[in-house]
Amino acid sequence: MGDDLLAVRRAKLERLRAAGVDPFPHAYPGVEPIAGVRAAHAGLEAGTETEARHRVAGRLHARRGQGKMAFLDLDDRSGRLQLQARADVLGEERMERLLELDLGDLVGVDGVAFASRRGELTLRVEDFAVLAKSLRPPPEKHHGLQDVETRFRRRELDLMANEEARELFLTRAKVITTVRRVLDEAGFVEVETPVLQPLYGGALARPFTTHHNALDRELYLRIATELYLKRLIVGGLERVYELGKDFRNEGISFKHNPEFTMLEWYEAYADYAVAAARLETLVHEVAQAVGYAGELDFAPPWRRVTLGGAIADATGIDVLAHRDRDALAAAIAAAGLDLDTGGRTWPQLVDDLLSKWVEPELQQPTIVMDYPVELSPFAKAHRSEAGLTERFEAFAGGMEIANAFTELNDPDVQRERFEAQARLEREGDEETQPYDEVFVQALEQGMPPTGGLGLGIDRLVMLMTGTRSIREVVLFPAMRD
RNA sequence: GCCCCUGUAGCUCAACUGGCAGAGCAGCGGACUCUUAAUCCGAAGGUUCUAGGUUCGAUUCCUAGCGGGGGCACCA
Numbered sequence: 001m002g003d004d005l006l007a008v009r010r011a012k013l014e015r016l017r018a019a020g021v022d023p024f025p026h027a028y029p030g031v032e033p034i035a036g037v038r039a040a041h042a043g044l045e046a047g048t049e050t051e052a053r054h055r056v057a058g059r060l061h062a063r064r065g066q067g068k069m070a071f072l073d074l075d076d077r078s079g080r081l082q083l084q085a086r087a088d089v090l091g092e093e094r095m096e097r098l099l100e101l102d103l104g105d106l107v108g109v110d111g112v113a114f115a116s117r118r119g120e121l122t123l124r125v126e127d128f129a130v131l132a133k134s135l136r137p138p139p140e141k142h143h144g145l146q147d148v149e150t151r152f153r154r155r156e157l158d159l160m161a162n163e164e165a166r167e168l169f170l171t172r173a174k175v176i177t178t179v180r181r182v183l184d185e186a187g188f189v190e191v192e193t194p195v196l197q198p199l200y201g202g203a204l205a206r207p208f209t210t211h212h213n214a215l216d217r218e219l220y221l222r223i224a225t226e227l228y229l230k231r232l233i234v235g236g237l238e239r240v241y242e243l244g245k246d247f248r249n250e251g252i253s254f255k256h257n258p259e260f261t262m263l264e265w266y267e268a269y270a271d272y273a274v275a276a277a278r279l280e281t282l283v284h285e286v287a288q289a290v291g292y293a294g295e296l297d298f299a300p301p302w303r304r305v306t307l308g309g310a311i312a313d314a315t316g317i318d319v320l321a322h323r324d325r326d327a328l329a330a331a332i333a334a335a336g337l338d339l340d341t342g343g344r345t346w347p348q349l350v351d352d353l354l355s356k357w358v359e360p361e362l363q364q365p366t367i368v369m370d371y372p373v374e375l376s377p378f379a380k381a382h383r384s385e386a387g388l389t390e391r392f393e394a395f396a397g398g399m400e401i402a403n404a405f406t407e408l409n410d411p412d413v414q415r416e417r418f419e420a421q422a423r424l425e426r427e428g429d430e431e432t433q434p435y436d437e438v439f440v441q442a443l444e445q446g447m448p449p450t451g452g453l454g455l456g457i458d459r460l461v462m463l464m465t466g467t468r469s470i471r472e473v474v475l476f477p478a479m480r481d
Numbered sequence: 482g483c484c485c486c487u488g489u490a491g492c493u494c495a496a497c498u499g500g501c502a503g504a505g506c507a508g509c510g511g512a513c514u515c516u517u518a519a520u521c522c523g524a525a526g527g528u529u530c531u532a533g534g535u536u537c538g539a540u541u542c543c544u545a546g547c548g549g550g551g552g553c554a555c556c557a
Contacts (some may be wrong), residue, residue, distance in 0.1 A: 004526070005491055047515095069514035082517065103507070117515050140492035140506055142518045147492085149549045162490085182537055203555075204557060212537070250556045351557075375557090393557075400557065454557090 009102055009135045016130060019097070023133035028108040029049035031057040035078035037113065038121060046119035050112065054123060056081060056110040057131060059160060062100055062141055066095075070099060071122070071419035074107065077166065082122040083109055089126060094201050098125065103141065104134035104160075151260040151478050172461045174475060177265060178289040179457070181244065182282050188239040193228035195221060195245070201436050202226025202378070203454075205248040208258075221247035224454065225264045226378065231442045232405060233266050233450050241265035243457070252467045255399050258478050271406040272390045276304075276367055279394055279402055279453055281459065283365070290464050296396055302311060302365040307354065310368055319350050320372070320387065345427055346372040362395035374424075377417040377433050379405035397463050404453035411443035461479075 016023045031393045037054045044050070058076035068087040073080055087095040101107060108131050111123035139145035139161035151158040151165070180190065198217070200207040202224030212219050225242045230241045246262045267274065280300035287298040305313075308320045317335055322328040328349050329341035339352055350372060359366070370382060371391040377391035390406035408414050418440070422430040461473040471477035 008508065033494080062519095064516045064519045065513075066516065066519085067513040069516090071516045073517075084515080086514070088514085116517090117516075120515090120517065122515090124516065135506060137491045143493040145492070146494095147549085149488095150492095152549095157492095206556085248556075253556080254551090285493085301528065355557085424510065456557095 005137050006135060009133070009137075012100060012102065013133045013135065015100070016097075016133065019132060021097075023130050025129065026129060028057055028129060028131050028405065030055050030328070031108065033078040034074070034076045034081045035059065035082060037123070038079060040080065041113050041115070041121050041273065043121075044113075044115040044121060046115050047117050047177070048343055049114045050231045052113045053110060053126075055108065055110050056123065058106070059134075059136075059173060060103050060105045060107050061136075063099075063101075063103065065099065068095070071096075075160075077170075082116070082120050083111065083125050084114075084116075084122050085125045089124060095127075098128055101130070102134055102137075104136070104138035105130060106132040107136065149479075152471055153479055155475050168461075168465050168473065169466070169475065171465055174263075174290050175286050175461050175464055176243065179282065179455075182285050183241050183265060186239070186278070188241045188267075189237055191229070191232060191237070191240050191242055192244070193222075193232075193242060195247075197222050199243070199434055199436055199438075200224075201433055201439070202248075203248075204432065206250060208247050208249050223248050225262070227436060227453070229264055229266050229440045230447060230450065231439065233268055233407075234445050234447045236444045238268040238448075239357050240264070252478055254471075255459060255462075257458065257470050257474050259476070260470070263455040263457055264452065266450050266452040268409070268448040268450050271378065271449065272369075272392055272404050272451055275404040275451040275453040276392060276394075277301075277403065279455065280365075284402075284456075286460065287464060292464050294463075294466050296365060296463065298365055298389065298396075302367050304367045304369060306370045307350075307368050308370070310351045310358045311350070315353055317353065319353065325349065345424055347372065347424070350375060360398045361397060363398055365394065365396040367392050367394050373417075376405065376418070377421055378408050378414075380408045380410075381413070381439075399459050399462070400456070401459045401463070402453055402455040404451065407447070407450040407452050409443055409447040409449060411440050414440050 013023050014030050032054050036054055058074045061075045062073040070085045072083040074083055085098050104272050108129045109125050110127040113123045114122055134432045139157055145151055145157050145161040199219040200223050205223045205282040207220040210219050223246055229240055243263050245259050247259050280302055284298045312318050317331050322331045325346040332339055332341055366406040369392040370388045373389050376389040376391045379391040380389050392404055393400050394402035418435045425432040458470050458473050
């Protein structure tokens with residue numbers, strides 16, 4: 001029974017205490033990463049002794065007993081190191097106590113490095129300490145932890161058992177530090193804007209709603225940072241970015257988690273072409289920083305297509321020639337596409353065509369430009385194409401990764417866009433922009449011409465690590481209770 | 482919300498057409514001073530997700546529920 005496994009470990013815990021050993025000491029100073037120990041002895045010939053003493057700490061992963069001598073494997077974040085325990089070095093009593101350790105125990109070791117007869121770098125244990133007794137059995141040592149439910153619900157077990165999981169989240173951290181470095185070096189200021197917002201905005205999505213007791217009012221978890229960041233541009237910060245969680249009350253899929261990490265930046269005196277160039281450079285730098293070696297070529301410039309052209313190429317339908325709902329629905333029906341047009345608005349139909357027939361085909365990084373104004377309430381009208389905006393979305397691996405505009409800064413036009421959103425809502429669109437008067441007033445103060453961009457960090461990490469599910473790159477993905 | 486697949490020992494997996502639920506790892510007892518998925522000997526370890534049903538007999542078939550995966554719907 002499982003209880004027996006736990007009882008055995010509990011009994012060992014009590015034996016340690018009875019022997020005067022603290023199974024949960026307060027600290028263990030002076031630990032060296034295992035990777036550092038390995039680097040110090042790279043190329044050591046098989047059978048060679050050294051006089052180098054090292055202190056390492058980590059989790060006991062395996063044990064190969066030989067009676068009066070045993071080998072053990074110790075894992076830390078940086079790698080795995082073999083330990084050799086010898087009765088003639090430790091003495092009978094400490095040898096016995098060392099062999100009574102359980103796999104999964106946290107252990108600290110002082111030892112002398114040597115290369116075994118087979119050439120394996122090994123630490124001959126001269127002293128050791130239990131750093132924390134593990135009271136539950138670890139996952140299987142060779143196959144690791146496979147069960148996806150346990151891996152996501154109990155990520156600590158996944159990280160402890162599967163080196164790939166540890167590496168993936170180290171890569172994720174490197175993606176984020178690289179993003180910060182590139183933007184900081186380009187003169188951007190990192191800022192923090194409210195997560196709890198009286199009015200949500202900046203994207204088309206349903207929000208999570210919560211309640212503030214003292215104020216006795218509804219608040220929303222943000223679905224985007226856009227409107228607050230543009231107010232900072234009005235204020236004169238000129239180049240700002242925010243890296244943080246957004247929350248969208250929508251379905252869960254391989255590329256959607258209800259809370260996800262978003263980067264948004266805004267740059268005064270720039271337009272969407274500048275944003276596109278910055279995106280290409282940023283993603284390329286990230287790919288280099290994490291050593292990306294997959295199929296995708298992130299080197300700038302990326303392929304550029306127009307939205308109308310891309311949809312026409314994929315479906316034969318010219319959405320710009322069918323500018324109202326019924327005409328477009330008729331064209332879709334005439335083309336024989338498998339798409340239910342009932343109850344869909346014109347912008348929703350365009351979005352359907354894009355997501356079903358265009359997006360899955362966009363494997364190599366591609367910038368899709370010039371979206372209809374109906375889809376883009378915060379984007380400035382195109383400087384030369386009537387009815388379009390200066391907006392692009394970037395795709396890679398068959399997923400949208402970024403969305404950018406030349407920002408709309410004419411307050412009167414912004415008011416009209418909000419009113420158009422309200423009309424769409426009356427037509428049945430559940431994801432429209434609520435009217436944000438404070439934002440319009442900010443624009444009335446004068447916002448410089450601005451280029452802005454949002455980049456989905458989780459999806460970027462998926463691309464960089466070649467994973468197909470957002471749950472693999474989020475430490476604790478959303479699960480049912 | 483709908484459809485399909487799925488749930489067996491702590492972990493990784495078996496169990497043919499409905500016929501005594503098995504193995505490896507881990508754990509337990511023992512042997513072993515260069516192993517590295519160590520090896521060898523021994524003894525253990527199960528509410529087969531839950532609740533019903535069909536049957537002489539259910540891990541297996543049926544119904545419902547719960548969890549997970551995939552898809553659809555929704556979703557920038």
